[in-house]
Amino acid sequence: MRNVFRDSLVAxxxxxxxxxxxxxxxxxxxxxxxxxLGARFINAGVAxxxxxxxxxxxxxxxxxxxxxxxxxxxxxxxxxxxxxxxxFHDLPVVLVGNGxxxxxxxMGGTHHALGDYxxxxxxxxxxxxxxxxxxxxxxxxxxxxxxxxxxxxxxxVSEKPASxxxxxxxxxxxxxxxxxxxxxxxxxxxxxxAGAAVALDEExxxxxxxxxxxxxxxxPPEFHADVRRADSLMVVEEHVAAGxxxxxxALHLLGQGQAPRRFRHRAALGYVxxxxxxxxxxxxxxxxxxESVLADLITTS
Amino acid sequence: MSDGRSFDDxxxxxxxxxxxxxxxxxxxxxxxxxxxxxxxxxxxxxxLGPDDVFILSKGHAAGALYVTLSTKGLVTDDExxxxxxxxxxxxxxxxxxxxxxIPFATGSLGHGLSLASGMALGKxxxxxxxxxxxxxxxxxxxxxxxxxxxAFLVTHRLDNLVLIVDANGLQGFGRTEDVLRLEPLAxxxxxxxxxxxxxxxxxxxxxxxxxxxxAGAVIARTIKGKGVSFMEDRMEWHYLxxxxxxxxxxxxxxxxxxxxxxxxxx
Numbered sequence: 001m002r003n004v005f006r007d008s009l010v011a012x013x014x015x016x017x018x019x020x021x022x023x024x025x026x027x028x029x030x031x032x033x034x035x036x037l038g039a040r041f042i043n044a045g046v047a048x049x050x051x052x053x054x055x056x057x058x059x060x061x062x063x064x065x066x067x068x069x070x071x072x073x074x075x076x077x078x079x080x081x082x083x084x085x086x087x088f089h090d091l092p093v094v095l096v097g098n099g100x101x102x103x104x105x106x107m108g109g110t111h112h113a114l115g116d117y118x119x120x121x122x123x124x125x126x127x128x129x130x131x132x133x134x135x136x137x138x139x140x141x142x143x144x145x146x147x148x149x150x151x152x153x154x155x156x157v158s159e160k161p162a163s164x165x166x167x168x169x170x171x172x173x174x175x176x177x178x179x180x181x182x183x184x185x186x187x188x189x190x191x192x193x194a195g196a197a198v199a200l201d202e203e204x205x206x207x208x209x210x211x212x213x214x215x216x217x218x219x220p221p222e223f224h225a226d227v228r229r230a231d232s233l234m235v236v237e238e239h240v241a242a243g244x245x246x247x248x249x250a251l252h253l254l255g256q257g258q259a260p261r262r263f264r265h266r267a268a269l270g271y272v273x274x275x276x277x278x279x280x281x282x283x284x285x286x287x288x289x290x291e292s293v294l295a296d297l298i299t300t301s
Numbered sequence: 302m303s304d305g306r307s308f309d310d311x312x313x314x315x316x317x318x319x320x321x322x323x324x325x326x327x328x329x330x331x332x333x334x335x336x337x338x339x340x341x342x343x344x345x346x347x348x349l350g351p352d353d354v355f356i357l358s359k360g361h362a363a364g365a366l367y368v369t370l371s372t373k374g375l376v377t378d379d380e381x382x383x384x385x386x387x388x389x390x391x392x393x394x395x396x397x398x399x400x401x402x403i404p405f406a407t408g409s410l411g412h413g414l415s416l417a418s419g420m421a422l423g424k425x426x427x428x429x430x431x432x433x434x435x436x437x438x439x440x441x442x443x444x445x446x447x448x449x450x451x452a453f454l455v456t457h458r459l460d461n462l463v464l465i466v467d468a469n470g471l472q473g474f475g476r477t478e479d480v481l482r483l484e485p486l487a488x489x490x491x492x493x494x495x496x497x498x499x500x501x502x503x504x505x506x507x508x509x510x511x512x513x514x515x516a517g518a519v520i521a522r523t524i525k526g527k528g529v530s531f532m533e534d535r536m537e538w539h540y541l542x543x544x545x546x547x548x549x550x551x552x553x554x555x556x557x558x559x560x561x562x563x564x565x566x567x
Contacts, residue, residue: 049415054419056405062423063427081415084412
């Protein structure tokens with residue numbers, strides 16, 4: 001996803017207002033962007049607090065800054081700068097966090113971002129974009145240059161199976177159709193889950209939706225219809241339950257009088273065994289892997 | 302001055318207005334407002350041009366900023382009377398929007414210099430004229446982000462940015478030198494590669510000359526609570542509101558000082 005992100009930005013390099021800041025990250029990835037932007041590519045050093053405030057200052061004079069780092073370094077270290085300097089002033093700064101969730105795997109907990117969008121969505125004016133596939137990144141990058149508000153872009157690794165046909169980008173998309181239960185996923189882990197689900201027979205195959213923008217726009221009628229028909233919904237996300245999509249959607253459905261009889265939520269659980277491993281290892285420990293999700297979804301719905 | 306008032310008149314009226322404003326609203330933070338007021342007035346009346354920007358990083362001197370803006374006609378008298386009232390825009394620290402002359406909400410320390418660096422860099426990238434002046438406190442340099450900003454502005458050769466330090470030597474709960482040793486600050490700034498000068502932060506001529514002179518950093522040596530005998534160099538006036546007797550004494554002292562100053566000049 002990162003290389004697609006880079007190439008999409010290189011394609012926008014001629015925009016005179018575009019400035020890219022990195023917190024000393026991007027080796028073997030961002031060099032073409034640096035070459036394309038010249039003086040408008042700024043390595044702000046390992047100093048994320050300053051980087052975010054500088055981005056706010058750049059936006060204040062009419063530029064369009066994108067500030068990039070590994071997700072936890074970008075959202076947690078400079079949280080106050082994001083709140084005070086970017087969000088209070090509703091400035092169009094794009095904060096790009098690479099490796100949302102357990103993306104940095106065995107690098108360890110310091111490099112994971114399990115509560116990033118939940119924390120950031122407590123701030124005023126900010127929108128979160130969670131691309132699920134490389135194709136989403138291309139659409140989002142173009143759109144974010146026109147976004148008038150602060151943005152957090154949570155990058156991961158696209159896991160789109162070759163067998164999956166992708167509908168055009170939308171905040172809510174149904175990726176898989178079936179007569180089984182209803183599943184909503186936020187983030188790239190939807191790819192592997194959808195890939196496993198398409199092999200199921202139509203009667204048990206779930207309707208699988210992916211959500212890519214927060215706060216989410218109202219769900220489309222088709223989503224409500226799927227939830228109503230199954231009278232059951234499972235939400236899966238690589239983020240802790242607190243502040244996550246599950247809580248947001250449950251509140252929304254309750255408020256709309258559209259809550260299903262059964263609601264389940266699978267979320268990041270931290271470090272279940274106290275041991276570290278790949279992103280897949282942590283997903284498996286949390287029950288976020290396709291096998292665990294589908295087994296639970298199909299046998300208990 | 303265009304309305305016939307001398308700069309000394311403006312300073313005297315601003316100081317009295319600052320006192321009254323804090324007395325009437327029953328709030329503190331006067332010490333650091335009084336140490337910063339001369340810097341603000343010199344900047345706004347004698348240094349800043351139409352393309353320049355001023356960022357008050359020591360947001361707890363918001364009162365001094367509001368009063369200074371009022372001396373320039375950028376804030377009305379009615380607005381000043383709303384200081385600290387319910388429903389006001391004129392809160393204890395500068396707000397993020399609603400006052401055109403204030404670019405950023407500040408109050409949490411260690412943000413302003415980075416914001417100023419972003420604006421200064423943006424001006425350079427866009428080829429725009431003007432400088433960015435940023436006033437920090439000295440205690441604010443406890444914050445690591447200030448040093449991040451310092452390294453950044455030097456690396457990017459932001460010669461359109463002027464860092465000003467209101468060095469009154471006192472902070473929230475102790476003397477700056479006792480809490481986290483800061484001196485020799487000028488040597489530290491110079492060590493980063495920043496041309497740095499130190500001035501008496503209450504000498505208007507020296508201050509204005511320094512702010513116009515092309516230095517990257519101006520360390521203004523000031524006195525917390527400047528002009529009021531029982532406040533000067535006293536930490537508690539970071540917090541305390543004025544009682545009536547104290548207010549009246551402070552007014553007498555400031556008016557007396559101004560009278561003495563005028564008599565000396567004549």
